[in-house]
Amino acid sequence: MSDPFDDFPGFEPAAPRAGGGIAACALAAMHGGAPDFLSALNPEQRAAVETTEGPVLVLAGAGTGKTRVLTARIAHILAQGLARPHQILAVTFTNKAAREMRERIGALIGGEAEGMAWLGTFHAISTKILRRHAELAGLKSNFTILDTDDQIRLLKQVLRAENIDEKRWTARTLAFLIDNWKNRGLSPKTVPAGEAGAFANGKGGALYALYQERLKILNAADFGDLLLETLRVFRENPDVLREYQGRFKYLLVDEYQDTNAVQYLWLRLLAQRQAGAANEITPAQKPNLCCVGDDDQSIYGWRGADVDNILRFEKDFPGAKVIRLERNYRSTGHILAAAAHLIAHNRDRLGKTLFTDGEDGEKPEVSGVWDSEEEARVIGEEIEQLQRKGHSLDQVAILVRASFQMREFEERFITLGLPYKVIGGPRFYERLEIRDALAYLRCTAQPADDLAFERIVNTPKRGLGEASLQIVHDHARRQRIPLMQAARILIETEELKPKQRSTFRALLSDFDRWASQIGQKPHHELAEQILEESGYTDFWKQDKSAEAEGRLENLKELVRSMEEFPDLGAFLEHVSLVMDADAADGGERVSIMTLHGAKGLEFETVFLPGWEEGLFPHQRSLDENGRAGLEEERRLAYVGVTRARRRAKIYFATNRRIHGLWQTTTPSRFLDDLPAAHVQVTENRASGSGYGAYAQSRFANMDAFGSRYDTPGWKRAQQNGPGGRAPRTIEGEVLGKSSPGSAFSPGDRVFHLKFGPGAVAAVDGSKLTIDFDKAGRKLVLDSFVEKKSS
DNA sequence: TTTAGAGGTATTTTT
DNA sequence: TACCTCTAAA
Numbered sequence: 001m002s003d004p005f006d007d008f009p010g011f012e013p014a015a016p017r018a019g020g021g022i023a024a025c026a027l028a029a030m031h032g033g034a035p036d037f038l039s040a041l042n043p044e045q046r047a048a049v050e051t052t053e054g055p056v057l058v059l060a061g062a063g064t065g066k067t068r069v070l071t072a073r074i075a076h077i078l079a080q081g082l083a084r085p086h087q088i089l090a091v092t093f094t095n096k097a098a099r100e101m102r103e104r105i106g107a108l109i110g111g112e113a114e115g116m117a118w119l120g121t122f123h124a125i126s127t128k129i130l131r132r133h134a135e136l137a138g139l140k141s142n143f144t145i146l147d148t149d150d151q152i153r154l155l156k157q158v159l160r161a162e163n164i165d166e167k168r169w170t171a172r173t174l175a176f177l178i179d180n181w182k183n184r185g186l187s188p189k190t191v192p193a194g195e196a197g198a199f200a201n202g203k204g205g206a207l208y209a210l211y212q213e214r215l216k217i218l219n220a221a222d223f224g225d226l227l228l229e230t231l232r233v234f235r236e237n238p239d240v241l242r243e244y245q246g247r248f249k250y251l252l253v254d255e256y257q258d259t260n261a262v263q264y265l266w267l268r269l270l271a272q273r274q275a276g277a278a279n280e281i282t283p284a285q286k287p288n289l290c291c292v293g294d295d296d297q298s299i300y301g302w303r304g305a306d307v308d309n310i311l312r313f314e315k316d317f318p319g320a321k322v323i324r325l326e327r328n329y330r331s332t333g334h335i336l337a338a339a340a341h342l343i344a345h346n347r348d349r350l351g352k353t354l355f356t357d358g359e360d361g362e363k364p365e366v367s368g369v370w371d372s373e374e375e376a377r378v379i380g381e382e383i384e385q386l387q388r389k390g391h392s393l394d395q396v397a398i399l400v401r402a403s404f405q406m407r408e409f410e411e412r413f414i415t416l417g418l419p420y421k422v423i424g425g426p427r428f429y430e431r432l433e434i435r436d437a438l439a440y441l442r443c444t445a446q447p448a449d450d451l452a453f454e455r456i457v458n459t460p461k462r463g464l465g466e467a468s469l470q471i472v473h474d475h476a477r478r479q480r481i482p483l484m485q486a487a488r489i490l491i492e493t494e495e496l497k498p499k500q501r502s503t504f505r506a507l508l509s510d511f512d513r514w515a516s517q518i519g520q521k522p523h524h525e526l527a528e529q530i531l532e533e534s535g536y537t538d539f540w541k542q543d544k545s546a547e548a549e550g551r552l553e554n555l556k557e558l559v560r561s562m563e564e565f566p567d568l569g570a571f572l573e574h575v576s577l578v579m580d581a582d583a584a585d586g587g588e589r590v591s592i593m594t595l596h597g598a599k600g601l602e603f604e605t606v607f608l609p610g611w612e613e614g615l616f617p618h619q620r621s622l623d624e625n626g627r628a629g630l631e632e633e634r635r636l637a638y639v640g641v642t643r644a645r646r647r648a649k650i651y652f653a654t655n656r657r658i659h660g661l662w663q664t665t666t667p668s669r670f671l672d673d674l675p676a677a678h679v680q681v682t683e684n685r686a687s688g689s690g691y692g693a694y695a696q697s698r699f700a701n702m703d704a705f706g707s708r709y710d711t712p713g714w715k716r717a718q719q720n721g722p723g724g725r726a727p728r729t730i731e732g733e734v735l736g737k738s739s740p741g742s743a744f745s746p747g748d749r750v751f752h753l754k755f756g757p758g759a760v761a762a763v764d765g766s767k768l769t770i771d772f773d774k775a776g777r778k779l780v781l782d783s784f785v786e787k788k789s790s
Numbered sequence: 791t792t793t794a795g796a797g798g799t800a801t802t803t804t805t
Numbered sequence: 806t807a808c809c810t811c812t813a814a815a
Contacts, residue, residue: 093804093805094804094805095804095805121804121805122805123804123805124805145805147805148805222805223804223805224805226805227805258804299802300802300803300804302801302802302803303802303803303804401801401802402801402802403801403802404800404801424803458791461791461792463791465791465792466791467791576805577805578805594801594802594803595802596801596802596803597802597803615801618801618802619801620800620801620802621801621802632802636802658800659799659800
């Protein structure tokens, strides 16, 4: 967010300013000639832009000009004088999307886009609202926003205080649970009893409540709170809600298929414009709500996104207009046909069929390779060939299902000298050194920030270990004061050892000195000084490991990036919401990223490796979510294929190393979902074992889900593995030896390297519940146990 | 307080 | 296999 601290613009519409882009556009409209941004649209897009009143759902297929519609719609609303910039609420999921939208609106209508104070992510907008009304949520308006790391540290404290065995019940698991509840709009009070009891023998709900209490004491909110607490403020304070309902004349939501329950509720409340007391939308008060999305590209279900939100839109908002954008401007005919055929296998969808007037182009190509190493080699060769033909590497991407697949490509490309970039690697602000540096800044600017203080109190090592910190902790807890304040008191007593006492004293006086300079000298210079004087820079300078240099470089980059912000506070706000920094990149590079990361992007040529059962669709998705999981995986495949403009190349390997073990794999069932007429199957020399004929595989005529992944081949692939490393021989041996269908079944006697002998109690895919003779009941993977013939 | 080794685990990721 | 986290010993 670019303007976290700006003031609320007044409610009264500002007088139109002369000379701006708006006036010019409006003028053009009046004279009959539509402004450029309208005339460039096709009829459906234009309808989506011009249907400004009432609820509208725009189902925008991949590559149909979704962003163009959204931005044109906003430009249109402004140009028509239907609303002022600050009366439009435009919500996105990522900062990147928000930034892009702002830029594109700016390009259409000029500087007026600057006035769009309410264009941002759900989280950024919620933060803005929550800061305004913090006291209604039990916070102060300068509350800190905790990231996942802080959150887990805090949860650990809660668990420890409650004497809960952290091995059995990890903070991570609890964080996951709480996040889940928050995503669904549940407060500690409203968590269903059954679920609350699922953690730590029934303490889940209580722990959630305790955690929330701790957050309030710390004057902090986690990401989930930003939405949930705002929702609470709205619900408990009708006057506040009404204020915002009245303010937003037009609401727009991007990627609506990705909304979760809280976001939906949040939106729904805001959309009920001055509705009466009841939760009803009377016809006269239909909200001017425009949601844009694509149910076929919903790939974040595991994160709480609820496809139902988009599937239900017409019921939720009676009288809604649904506009389908199906004309694709991105891909050639064969690619589109392949993608359409693939996604048609999903049941839960609203149904769209993309088409293009363009040429058919090249058919997507499917090739089998022996293993992942060959996969990387073949793809590397293909890319070099493209390069020789003059294709830009910027237009080439490799989209993988899981990030471990990236490594093989990186290694191959390094030996080839092929420039590449990995997108979606570790984020700038999540790096260790950056988080440490930020903790120093947070402590300086917000002395009550306990989590930041804890983080750096002994970084670099200064002899303030767990023992002395515990003393400070105890005191802080007893007095209900922040850690730093507690330390301040304790250094005047005998409770700490003399050495630690003087170290604390020195550290605190450092912070005092730095704090006194806030506002006195430019904040980026202050930051540099803090890092220098605290010994943090030296700490890395002395580190001789390979990364140290890069880390110092990152610290410099951090200081540099601070210059763009007006003050320290603004910078910290930016960081907590935008865990993202633009990396400048020079030169053309092949992009390597996950399928998830590729959503919204497009490339001339797309390589899609790893289309094998177990990896894609991912076994875990299948195990945990059954058909819904499979359909989400298929949507992911659809997203992958539709990223390609001209060339899509799909690969499956016969052997893949998973967790260090070689496994024989089965080609992905998604290959069977591709239409033969639009796909080119390449018989690769390496796929010798006849997998090239997958098109007529046993899956082809099966319609019942469920029977598909317990076929003999699949089971064999699952069992394969222990006992060797040379893939080629393993393949022969295992295929020869193992009798098909020899999966574990309840009652089998087994032997586990660590737990010893036991009996299988239950089988769940590759997961076995085993009653061990000595170690008791455990859940283990079948690849870790050996079957004993009894 | 630090560090070496054991143990456990193993998608996807934004805010 | 490979990584990360936590525990036990110096």
